[in-house]
Amino acid sequence: MKFLEDMDCAFPKNLQEALKLMADEKSRGRPIAGGTDLMVQWSSGVLPMPERAIDLSGLPELKGVSENTDSVVIGAAVTHAEMRRSPIVQVHLPSLAQAAATIGGAQIQARGTIAGSVANASPAGDLGPSLLITNGRVVVASKAGEREIELAKFFLGYRKIDLQPDELIVRFILPKIHAGCRESFRKLGPRAAQAISKVMGSYRGSAKGKEVKDFAVALGSVAPIPIRLPEFEQWIVGKEIGKKVLDEAEQRVAAMIKPIDDIRSTAEYRQWVSGRIVRGFLEELVAE
Amino acid sequence: MTVAENSRKGLVGRGVSRVDASDKVRGLARYADDLDVPGCWHGVIVRSPVSRGTLRSVKLDPACDASKAVVVTAQDIPGPNIVVMHDRAMPLLAFDEIRYIGEPLAVVAAPTRRQAIEVAEHVRIEIDELPAILTTAELVRKFKAGELKTGVEQNAPRGVGGFAGGAPESPDVLCSQSIVKGDVEKGFAEADQIVEAEYTAGHQEQLYIEPQGLVAIPQKDGGILIEGSMQCPYYIQHELHEALNLPAGKLRVRQAAVGGAFGGKEEFPSMLAGYCALPAMKAKKPVKIVYDRHQDILYTTKRHPVWVRHKTGVKKDGTITALKVDFLLDGGAYLTLSDVVMYRGILHAAMGYRCDHVFVNGIVGRTNTFPSGAFRGFGAPQAIWGVESHVDALARACGMTPHEFRLKNCLRVGDTTPTGMVLRDSVGSPAVLEEALKTSRFADKFAKCSRGRKGARKWYGIGLSFFAHGSGFTGDGESKIGTKVALDLGFENASPVVFIRVSSTEMGQGALTVLSQMAADGLGVDLDRVRYPLPDTGLVPNSGPTVASRTTMVVGSTVYSAACKLRQRLEESAGRPIAGSKSFEQIASKYLAEHGPLRVVEAFKLPDTVRWDQATFRGDAYPAFAWGCNVAEVEVDTRTLEIKVKKVTACFDVGRVINPVLVKGQVEGGLTQALGYAVMEKIGIKGGRFDANRMQTYVIPTALDVPEYDITFVEYPYEFAAPGAKGVGEMPMDGLAPAIANAIEAATGIRMTDLPITPEKLFKEVTTKCAKDAK
């Protein structure tokens, strides 16, 4: 058994220093931002304690939310609290702001970061669906330079992401919601706060009257990684929303996913309720 | 607290601030983990990795350097290897048969926790595994197959007279007991209809804020001082001194500040005290063990899982002709206190309603799981979960509304309970029922429930429960245990104060404040003339354990009467009355100067009229009953089947209310704990192990889950012990789960019979019902 006091911790002052430490196997360490996942995983023995941690929370390059014409740029070490309060995120990425506001409680939101959530890559990470519906990209860096990856391809499998041992996540580039589009986030948890999701989802879309013009939808906690439903999205575009289409939509979503039983919920409930959540999204999309 | 609130007149009945609040909010209160004991070592427990087996050996790997540590196994226990609870069967450290995963096999102690953990990792265990019973469901299967032999016939015997448990005949039975009134078969013959159903609930974890923690400190005289987090200091002394081979007096126990207990620190600390004391005696060093949250959830007692079957005869007009109840608790691997938990269960399983023919059959079954233990309500919440769900089914069978049926059948003054006790005094029924029905506007709202109506976005439902809770120990137990309190008049910084000497503990519930209020009122002084130091068995008489909703009623009234006597003594010696703190100071100072310190000792006495036969379970089951009625309003989201409890209206009769602010706090806290039991809290057994081990996976309500509470009291004081309080601590835990289940039925049209009621379970029932309706 290892103890916290056995672990070294490096405190680089800027990104360059951090990447230098990461470049060499001897100085490399486990990146730590808010520590809200790592501290729990280490103390419960879920994750072995590393020789060294590298604290990213003080790196100026990883902080801040900014915007350009089409996109919002969010630094890797931006916290959930910063996202939920950021007017830029609220206006241009409302689903992400909503999701950040449901994470843990005030204390966790104050420490936990966007990159920490993505790199932790838990199927129950609440930000996943809201990130996926933007068709956004993530920028990672190593001493050798930067690399930009589509978020949809960044999640590889259960707790696995496309990140090399010498790389750090530095920022997210997330296309803004267009005028006339709607989006929102829905989370089902075992209680009203401090709840790890049973199922959650986000959508972004537009409609003309009852007809669906655009529709992107993503779900979490129903598969090893957060998922989009591309076949469903293709099917629903152009449909007039009415009872029959909604019934069918619900069935189709349920048929597309294969969730599991775990301590929080059952496979059959997750499957059914995923369809119900998407039904709710479609109703909301075409609502007056 | 304001001066006005502390004014001498009528402290009882006022919402004075908690005496201990300031220290606690300023972080000055010292909990077990804060106790700074010089030279203290740390203990780590080595546990069984299997549910059942024969222990071949427990040995330290010879390659391990343990020169800085001690390792104790069963061989090191100075006395008999037992923790004396309600039987003498449970070992302190397993030595032969292992009966549950996590059963302690050895303790390692070392100067640091880290050293202790490192040595503990080198303790090698050899076990031959044996087959195990791991679930309550398996017990139920055996019960239904007639394989749980209890020593009592399972069919209702004819004729009046109770049955003692008798020696259990099957190894899977820890104990049994029945209650018999009239002749149920005759009652069933008189019925127009017979309604049968089964109700179940799993374990519930207490989840107090402060985990278990104790320190054992060797004393110069060869004795041991135990200090830390506990409800019942004398329990530790009584249950452990034999194993440690110490005369009781040499095992001294002192309470530290306690951060919540809920029954979880009733009997369990006796085990933990042993795991501290054994290495402390061997190493001759103080040894401390403080659990972290994982250990605390995995390796401490929980509420007993229950299976209860009701079979009830009713007439068309709603008269109940027969009540037959089978009540099965899963006791886990050892009896500990389970017999008394089951007794309280069966005493509440058919309470509340008039019926001449009652048969209640109680059994505690044995599984190879962590021993179940005390938890707020102590069997009553499990029993009331069953009966109050079932009463709604009875009402429906008779074509009556739930409130009409309850108003018609509820016990009133002059009625007899299942044990034959005639209700004469302090009966808050039907007052609590009428009051809660009125304040919640139940009848109007019940008519508007959704009952699973198609097309609605939300389903609304309202539900009700009505119940009694026996205050204090069963029968004449309160006389038998000889509750004793003392008041000491002495100086503190040259001014006279009165010290309350009781073994009753403050664990967050407010005992410190309400007992101080009663003492001050008895003396006729302000609160600041009264002290209530942390109990220490070396200094206080045994006022009994802090359990069974007895402290305010039994210990408080004894403190009050001791205070009245002390006042009388002082007034007699001075020849003038005490009129407030000023005159108390003059009179007491003079008395102390002339005579030295003064101690008044007082014992609690039940009235002579109390009759109880423990062998037949006939007579006055409790000194008094407190009464309660809960009304729950729920909303079910038809899109997701999420359940939201929106509002709870509750009315209680807890006798004389001593502190209206604290009593509301107790009620709100208890109702919230009951809310968790009803719709959230679940911990299963997977491969013999609890499947939740942290607060992320063991889900309790947060502040955002708490409904609107509307709480009122009606006061029917206990007449035999001034100032007339009855029990309150446990009752808020009793009735909310069935009220919510009844509300969910009114909302959805679906009867849920297993706790907690989750969207997942509701979904299963909805699908089954839809499939049935489609046919």
Ligand SMILES: Cc1cc2nc3c(=O)[nH]c(=O)nc-3n(C[C@H](O)[C@H](O)[C@H](O)COP(=O)(O)OP(=O)(O)OC[C@H]3O[C@@H](n4cnc5c(N)ncnc54)[C@H](O)[C@@H]3O)c2cc1C
């Ligand atoms: C009480 C509690 C409640 C919670 N509730 C929720 C909830 O409701 N919903 C939810 O989704 N999550 C919840 N979480 C999980 C957690 O808060 C989030 O996943 C959080 O966003 C993690 O961020 P962090 O900065 O704390 O990550 P850390 O713990 O610091 O790191 C997590 C992982 O990310 C890696 N990492 C961090 N930054 C980088 C980077 N820049 N580049 C590469 N790798 C990096 C770390 O190496 C580690 O593997 C909860 C946690 C707790 C303790």
